[in-house]
Amino acid sequence: QLQLQESGPGLVKPSETLSLTCTVSGGSISSSSYYWGWIRQPPGKGLEWIGSIYYSGSTYYNPSLKSRVTISVDTSKNQFSLKLSSVTAADTAVYYCARHTYSLFDYWGQGTLVTVSS
């Protein structure tokens, strides 16, 4: 059974860079059929796709966040990572990693709350 697990600091200071890693187990991140993405959800609000990566390294970002987002993959560790720079309180959210095909998200991590505060 595929499992995804987010990890990283739960508290980030304003203007700093948020960094999260998603570890994939029970399957290979190098599968040619899937992409690996990040989605976030501010407290009490809806879902926002941040961006995705293919195992080859091709990346796709939400235009509204593109200038601040970097997603990378480490196939040797079966992990992919998110960096979001210049964070503000508006970036406080639960961050999910997920596997997706070209169109749907079928496996999700449990999510991790990241709070931006001094």
Added chain:
Amino acid sequence: DIQMTQSPSSLSASVGDRVTITCRASQSISSYLNWYQQKPGKAPKLLIYAASSLQSGVPSRFSGSGSGTDFTLTISSLQPEDFATYYCQQSYSTPPQFTFGPGTKVDIK
């Protein structure tokens, strides 16, 4: 960018009720529309993909329909475990650019 809207934003219903949620896209997205269920403190769960295909393991009381810009999610007989928030998501754009609807919260009447 393709924008998604949902109606209603919330609804109250009783066990056994038939519930319908509507999702509308700002432009035609053919059948590139998925539905997710999210319970408090949990990750979303895929229910319906490609507008009307039931994900494996999802009860048959869930169904989806529509194409173009207008889509519906129907729960034929609401069960206690169905009280949750439901999101639609479009996947029409190439390269991948995903947008979720704002959600519809279904709670107990």
